[in-house]
Amino acid sequence: MAQKVQGTEDLYGGYMRAWQHMQAVAHELFDTYGFDMIETPALEQIDTFVHGIGESTDVVRKEMFRVVSGALFERLLEEGTEKGLKPRQRLAMRPEGTAGVVRAVVENNLVPQGSTPAKLWYAESMFRGERPQKGRLRQFHQIGLEWLGAPDPAADAECIIILMELYRRLGFDMSKLRLYINSMGDSACRPAYRKKVKQFIYDHKDEMCEDCLERAEINPLRSFDCKNEHCQQIMQSAPLVTDSLCEECAQHYAQVKAYLDAAGIEYVEDPTLVRGLDYYTRTVFEVEVLDAGVGAIGGGGRYDGLVELEGGKPTPGIGFAVGFERIALALATQGVDMEGAEPTCVYVACAAPEQRSAVFEATLTLRDAGLRVEADYQGRSLKSQFKQADKLNALVCVIIGADEVANNTYTLRDMNTHEQVSIAQADLVDEVIELMYGAEFEDDVEL
Secondary structure (H helix, E strand, C coil): CCCCCCCCCCCCHHHHHHHHHHHHHHHHHHHHCCCEECCCCCEEEHHHHHHHHCCCCHHHHHHCCEECCHHHHHHHHHHCCCCCCCHHHCEEECCCCHHHHHHHHHHCCCCCCCCCCEEEEEEEEEECCCCCECCECCEEEEEEEEEECCCCHHHHHHHHHHHHHHHHHHCCCHHHEEEEEEECCCCCCHHHHHHHHHHHHHHCCCCCCHHHHHHHHHCHHHHHHCCCHHHHHHHCCCCCHHHCCCHHHHHHHHHHHHHHHHCCCCCEECCCCCCCCCCCEEEEEEEEECCCCCCEEEEEEECCCHHHHCCCCCCCEEEEEEEHHHHHHHHHHCCCCCCCCCCCEEEEEECCHHHHHHHHHHHHHHHHCCCCEEECCCCCCHHHHHHHHHHCCEEEEEEECHHHHHHCEEEEEECCCCCEEEEEHHHHHHHHHHHHHCCHHHHHCCC
16 A cells, blocks of 8 residues: 655645644735745755755755656666766755745846845745654645845844744744844854854864764854754853854844844844854844744744855845744644634535436535535435535535425525524525524625
């Protein structure tokens, strides 16, 4: 029997409703800030991710799924190397959203010089070859927001405010969330800081893991993210980036904090927070849920040099991403269910095969009115249809038999009370709506 790949999940039923609910909440919120939706290909050239994420990251070195066609795979086996491949032949599945969005912005010239910034958001699957575990899958889902062309620290603060408001609207107990912020500096001040951290790692090389020693050469700041507990303890004594910020970065960081204070956003400054990808500059942030045991449920930061790395002109950028699976797990620890109630419907029952055409017409009429409608398509008995209606969470059953057809009527059955009433065919929609929803339906559904 065919089975799904380890580390992937089928989204259906309540779990799919939860994913759709999260997207709907994000769409409503992001729209108030002027963000439009974008969808980028799940398949990109490897260089799209290497340019921005960084070759030293675990994402690129260990986790990114490489993709080749069957013919190209045979060629690689024969030649034993990929040196002869062209960039368009070196492909990978999307491990994160920002690099692809920036590539799209550059390729489609969405931020011409002097134009209005591009404000985009996405809800997509991501792919990483990690060891599957709680809250960490090989195919997972993220909602992200990217703001290209806005250097103002107010944009940093607004992104953080949007992120925290998203959590609030999803139902989190905000007192259980911790927002961590930091500044990573920029090209003017970070090189000197990197040297300090590199030297610190070398001064403790007998105590650091092999990965950290390798990171010291490629990107020493990545050692702050090491999963080795002993390395984490050592790095707590490493030089802090906030002590090495240039005047412009320090002022930018101070202004971001001032905006957050004015908005009443609580945060914790974490000078060791560097995030996991190389493209970040200046402001970075991350959110965790206390005692949830799922790790970070979202984060982001500024990436003012990424557009240039992807081949565009100098363009500032900032954004964030949140993971659906981790958010669902974290909300569950707080007793919040994003799945919501199962959808209700109206069921149209057929008393005999001779009335099948009348049932067909009734279902079309009800669906045209915007109602969710189910019917029997298996030739079940009327008793079995009532049972099926219960399983489908029907509130009302429309019964059509020989008498109903002859008298131009329908029989409505309240599935909760089992009470039945006869109505004229012309009154079908109004009577069903009244029985299902009462006066509330007209307020919530546009007919």
